[in-house]
Amino acid sequence: KKKIAIMTSGGDSPGMNGVVRACVRMAIHMGCDPYVIYEGYEGLVRGGDLIRKMEWHDVRGWLSEGGTLIGTARCMAFFERAGRLAAAKNLISQGIDALIICGGDGSLTGADRFRAEWPSLIQELEANGEYTAQQLAPYRHLNIVGLVGSIDNDLSGTDATIGCYSALSRICYAVDLIEATASSHSRAFVIEVMGRHCGWLALMAGVATGADFTFIPEKPREDNWREEMCSIVEHHRKQGKRKTIVIIAEGALDRHGNKITPEMVKDLLADKKGLGLDTRITTLGHVQRGGTAVAYDRMLATLQGVEAVKAVLEATPETPTCVIAINENKIVRKPLMQAVQDTKKVAKAIESQDFDLAMGLRDTEFSE
Numbered sequence: 001k002k003k004i005a006i007m008t009s010g011g012d013s014p015g016m017n018g019v020v021r022a023c024v025r026m027a028i029h030m031g032c033d034p035y036v037i038y039e040g041y042e043g044l045v046r047g048g049d050l051i052r053k054m055e056w057h058d059v060r061g062w063l064s065e066g067g068t069l070i071g072t073a074r075c076m077a078f079f080e081r082a083g084r085l086a087a088a089k090n091l092i093s094q095g096i097d098a099l100i101i102c103g104g105d106g107s108l109t110g111a112d113r114f115r116a117e118w119p120s121l122i123q124e125l126e127a128n129g130e131y132t133a134q135q136l137a138p139y140r141h142l143n144i145v146g147l148v149g150s151i152d153n154d155l156s157g158t159d160a161t162i163g164c165y166s167a168l169s170r171i172c173y174a175v176d177l178i179e180a181t182a183s184s185h186s187r188a189f190v191i192e193v194m195g196r197h198c199g200w201l202a203l204m205a206g207v208a209t210g211a212d213f214t215f216i217p218e219k220p221r222e223d224n225w226r227e228e229m230c231s232i233v234e235h236h237r238k239q240g241k242r243k244t245i246v247i248i249a250e251g252a253l254d255r256h257g258n259k260i261t262p263e264m265v266k267d268l269l270a271d272k273k274g275l276g277l278d279t280r281i282t283t284l285g286h287v288q289r290g291g292t293a294v295a296y297d298r299m300l301a302t303l304q305g306v307e308a309v310k311a312v313l314e315a316t317p318e319t320p321t322c323v324i325a326i327n328e329n330k331i332v333r334k335p336l337m338q339a340v341q342d343t344k345k346v347a348k349a350i351e352s353q354d355f356d357l358a359m360g361l362r363d364t365e366f367s368e
């Protein structure tokens with residue numbers, strides 16, 4: 001019986017449990033034995049009871065659970081060859097040669113390297129006398145398939161990563177709550193959202209809540225950003241708006257590569273010589289990442305989990321590692337490393353959106 005292992009890696013995202021559930025059940029449906037690896041790459045390196053066989057009922061109720069129930073961890077040992085050798089040994093000792101990983105682009109890149117290195121790891125296990133050539137014969141290739149679990153929506157080649165719409169919904173909900181108190185006091189709020197390298201969450205939250213101004217890493221602000229923001233905010237205030245909402249991604253930058261921080265924005269809005277707005281900062285933090293997945297992420301997790309099992313069973317040594325994506329509502333397979341490379345070239349948050357137009361629809365900006 002073919003054995004397929006499933007693990008989650010990198011920052012957790014809503015929908016990861018849905019992925020594990022779908023993969024476990026689809027594997028059983030396809031006549032395979034599913035395994036899960038607890039604690040991400042840490043579990044792969046440490047092995048033992050961190051690699052466990054799963055049954056159909058083990059994942060009952062997982063669709064509506066937040067986080068990742070099989071854990072995730074940052075693992076330094078996997079960066080070392082000795083760690084990867086231990087990982088290979090652990091997989092072989094359980095009879096596993098197919099791996100499905102749900103994580104961000106860093107975790108998936110690590111998986112691709114592991115697959116490329118696999119033949120030499122096998123050779124080393126044989127040379128060390130851990131296994132005979134005959135024992136290793138069924139394990140000459142490691143098939144790996146990736147699924148993108150990330151709230152940041154930061155991988156090119158897929159319309160949405162698993163978890164991004166849950167985080168976006170939570171941000172919108174939080175902004176709505178803040179707006180009520182902001183209007184009451186006629187205050188300004190600077191709301192920091194996640195996104196160290198990718199501003200999709202900040203940008204879409206700005207569009208979805210009609211925020212006055214957004215800062216994202218992909219659109220480094222020009223030197224005149226202070227005047228630009230203040231004149232927009234002032235214009236909105238003159239139109240009678242009683243609240244000011246500025247959404248800033250963690251990784252916001254100016255065009256010199258300097259960080260733009262919520263404190264800088266707050267001081268500017270509050271400056272008595274300028275707008276003099278009563279301003280507060282709210283950092284949404286990890287509430288964006290925790291909690292249950294919205295319907296879209298559960299659907300994506302399930303459909304992509306099913307496809308991942310099919311893909312890992314069909315993979316050949318010649319095919320490049322694939323990642324399961326969604327394009328125009330269709331679940332598709334894409335070469336993983338191509339998607340990773342494109343991500344470095346394309347500013348994902350603004351690749352298909354008319355950023356300025358969407359943001360310009362706020363309030364009264366085009367009305368006169």
Ligand code: F6P
Pocket residue numbers: 011104150151152194195196197250289
């Ligand atoms: O990768 C998702 C993400 O949410 C980033 O946007 C954020 O910068 C980071 O994780 C924070 O993660 P942690 O607190 O786990 O280091």
